[in-house]
Amino acid sequence: MFSTPYVLAFALLLSLPLLFLLAPRILPPRHLPISLPDELDDLALFRRASLASLHSSSTFSHLGTTNPQPKIAFLFLTNSDLKFAPLWEKFFKGNENLFNIYIHADPSSKINPPGGVFQDRFISAKKTQRASPTLISATRRLLATALLDDPFNSFFALISQHCIPLHSFRFAYHSLFASTPTESTTHSTRYGRQVKYRSFIEILSKEPGLWERYTARGNDVMLPEIPFERFRVGSQFFILTRRHALLVIRDRRLWRKFKLPCLKTESCYPEEHYFPTLLSMEDEKGCTKFTLTHVNWTGSVGGHPHTYRPAEVSPELVYRLRLSNSTYSYLFARKFLPDCLTPLLDIADTVIFRD
Structure with missing residues (x-):
């Protein structure tokens, strides 16, 4: 007969493979940390973008046709192939001087470059993970790259690989640049009244479960910088003005809190809180408080x-997804399976891009 210690040791040895197999399902997910080299690399990029913006102007003149027109920077944040690239190609076609594209693709994922208007639009990227500060970093990286690349990038639209357009490019462009600013978002210069547009970002303050999310890192960890009454939540996907994009990449104070690891991972979604909280605290009147990207949370x-x-x-x-509670139509929608590409292309010219 085998002695008890030997039996226990043998049983433990046999259970190790099973433990490794089940551990990811039993233990809470470990969030991807942001390394010091990555942090320093980002800070260097943010400084370059911030300094470059001091020496260039995002304003534009209507005095002559030779002046460049303002552009929309489309920031694609993805960890898989851009399956809807053919639909976006049709969306962008004929408007080449009015937009720029930037793609942050998780380098740990094998992604096939789609070519076309997306050719050579991939930026230097780092690994990302859902419900972690890495998504904030990736978004800030996209914003900084777009700010640095073209001083005429005036709006910055964050898009996922699961997003589709709901209108033509011209409709989206005119919706943004014809948007009505509030008195607080205009100011006088020696050249006259300069318009400051508002950012289209969802900012909510009374959502269920907000306290659990606020205390995900610990009860008092967010203090004193962010008291609970200033904590906000909103859609991860937004359209920011240039001044708000600069505000985001220049922030250090709130980022120090939001990059901290969560103790309650089930309540940790920093990418849904950082941007609404920051902009609400710094320039609430400069934001619409709603997003232009439709999402359906029914049966989530x-x-x-x-x-x-x-x-x-x-x-x-498509008609239903365009409808919103504001005076603006939704411009984009998510989340669509890649297999939706063919039926979407079938109605692209007759429905989606016919406004």
């Missing part, structure tokens, strides 16, 4: 919104 699973399937794609769906 695991923190993911409803995912549209090919059978759901129809003209009626």
